[in-house]
Amino acid sequence: MNTSDFRKHAHELVDWMADYFENVEDLPVLPDIKPGDILKQLPNSAPEKAESFDAIFKDFKDVIMPGITHWESPNFMAYFPANKSKASVLAEMLMSTLGSQCMIWLTSPSAAELEEQVMIWIREMLGLSDEYTGVIQDTASTATLSALLTAREKVTNFSINKEGFNEQKFTVYASSEIHSSIEKAVKIAGFGASQFRQVSVDENFAMRSDILAETIEKDIADGFTPVCVISAIGTTSTTAIDPISKISEICKKHKIWHHVDAAYAGTALVLPELRWMAEGVDDADSFVFNPHKWMFTNFDCTAYFVKDPVALVNTFTITPDYLKTSVDEEVKNYRDWGIPLGRRFRALKLWFVIREMGVEGIQKKIREHVALGKWLAKQVIDHPDFELMAPVPLNTVCFRFTSAKEDRLDDINEQIMNTINKSGRLFFTQTKLLDQFTLRLAFGNTNLEAYHVENAWNLIQEVSKIHKQDA
């Protein structure tokens, strides 16, 4: 493709992109397709001859788009959002054009220095201590694995990196509500799932710090070496808030690495009135949150903060001859700050988003989203046919329909969810709380307004009514 064809096609795409933003709200959030529906429309082999871009773009519209789940829709209330903003999309356009590979300073000096500065901005925006140093990673799974590995090396004086494991057994702690990626990280790091202690939670689904303390003490007595406690500000199921301050205290006492996983809720710390959630975070060792979840920045973009970046770098550093440069002593070579060697120019989109919205603009959106969570929680509490299943500190609401026989509730709630999701008017997901099937709506989409939440609630009530007559 020559440059003038690129110019022509890129302008066409921009109009399609803007139209998509305009119309996405009216599209079915979940596509009405079965497994295999897309696959069977695709040729078995790659084309030998070049095809025209018009043909490719037509297939994108005709074949791919009908099988897209619209994360961009304000009616997407499933999981946590992978939200974004138009400024972030504009940044991605430039990032892909430059194609910078930001493994070391020399391969993209602007990227390295912008990353350093933007992470300072974010640290300040969230009210984190300036003892933290930030680095951008791809996902919270990877950042948490980085934390666990650094903790592993620090506690063993870097001996596992050098010699591997011996008979010494290590333990890792998190609440039973922690994200699944933590157990995955525990396995990858070689500790073994049986050394992963899932500490019980209280009635708010937050970690019981007294049980944590007891478990650690028992483990130490039994000859285990505790390596890391992973606490959550905002668990995945219910956005429960672990008692960070108490956990930091326990960790300090036993010299255990305390990693705070605020993957989703971290963004909410831009609001001073929500900083109570993070009390004690400045006594932790590391903190992660995803601007790609709730800070309006395209996936992927994870912000990882660490108190001891030297330990992080020492865990990962390897400098072969072909990567040495004359400025290695003066600059940050972020290659050594995480697992993959290659790195995209992610700082650019954070810079665009923060400037285009301003801190005030981000705060305003987050405040609105939290208010919508509180609003729905109140409707649920006030409604005789529904039950709130967990506190709503932020914008994720867990509840269920209850006006039917108890032994049918799981099935009925699942049916309600499936009926609505199939309609394409709304998409939300489930969780299991106290072994009960629970409806779960998260309000973090960039384009979300009050009427979307009202519509969702009306739809849920409407569909539920049928089951009430059944009961």
Next chain:
Amino acid sequence: MNTSDFRKHAHELVDWMADYFENVEDLPVLPDIKPGDILKQLPNSAPEKAESFDAIFKDFKDVIMPGITHWESPNFMAYFPANKSKASVLAEMLMSTLGSQCMIWLTSPSAAELEEQVMIWIREMLGLSDEYTGVIQDTASTATLSALLTAREKVTNFSINKEGFNEQKFTVYASSEIHSSIEKAVKIAGFGASQFRQVSVDENFAMRSDILAETIEKDIADGFTPVCVISAIGTTSTTAIDPISKISEICKKHKIWHHVDAAYAGTALVLPELRWMAEGVDDADSFVFNPHKWMFTNFDCTAYFVKDPVALVNTFTITPDYLKTSVDEEVKNYRDWGIPLGRRFRALKLWFVIREMGVEGIQKKIREHVALGKWLAKQVIDHPDFELMAPVPLNTVCFRFTSAKEDRLDDINEQIMNTINKSGRLFFTQTKLLDQFTLRLAFGNTNLEAYHVENAWNLIQEVSKIHKQDA
């Protein structure tokens, strides 16, 4: 930003992007800046108030662009390219607009099914056995770590995932020329660097399979459990080709996982005349290459092929309640096929690139690049002042200036490189071969033509002349 502002700014950006593609060749490849030059132009704190997009875009041009290393320039001959094509940039525009998070089928059915099909296309394009199943990952570092972890779990019957390491010691093998990410992966997986055997290479910098066999046998006799051999099709320094077939044979004999790292050179297997490099790859267990290096697809995009995807999935799978769907039995949930949970819609750019270029178009480019490598190798061999330092099977040429006193050659070659890189007319990097400072040029840039290589060679000769007078 509302949609009409987005439309306006995105059109402005497209013109800037097209202009950039037109002019990039004339820009200094490496920016002429010092550490801190960009940082000092950035405000210490995030702006409270929203800023206009015009102001942001102006700063992008005035502050960021002067500190960019132009990976897009055809005069970029450093490292391996992170090359791309205009079709790939167009795909990235759509990817960022959809913002699909492709962790499971339900969250983006088209992405999951397109990924499955495109990986079949690529398997066929490279002539790999249909016993391989493909999955897209972010980087080769991560894919190789995935291979190592799967090997670890398979050889221990998944007991390290469950119970962690015990006193059993495991060994991992690669040549002394293997990429640094391998040692990093060995450490992350908990084996310890001292259990990583760097097997000597022959005069072509390829692994000595006889020494590999001996080392493995000695390790087994000494009570170690060999887990994995990582061979290279195209090492990082010189694109040396390990004897894959012999290594596969040794691995089969001892039931060791054989992972083939073809991160850069894998793309060259689109050429039947180069498939000799991969003889024996169908007897290996896994294979990785980066379309983001030489298949004209924006970073990041890694193609990982594995014979036993069930073992891969069993290594990583964790299905919490909030990720269960009703179609889990029927579909591929790629979340379980690698380390990060979240995944971008990378299949789209592969699909765009392969269709827009056609297999023939990709073959043509690769053939041209390989011919340019051979051409420069010949010039070097024919020139009395230069010495070829390694065979050139592909398009990476390692050589040095030799017309001076032997004890000054390292310094002189480094000076030649620094002088040229500083000029902005060309950017290449060094490696160390047989402990000698070596100039290394790689010709994989999408826009590379013969005259760029001729210019580079002329420039190197011209700058070297001064040192000849010195000698």
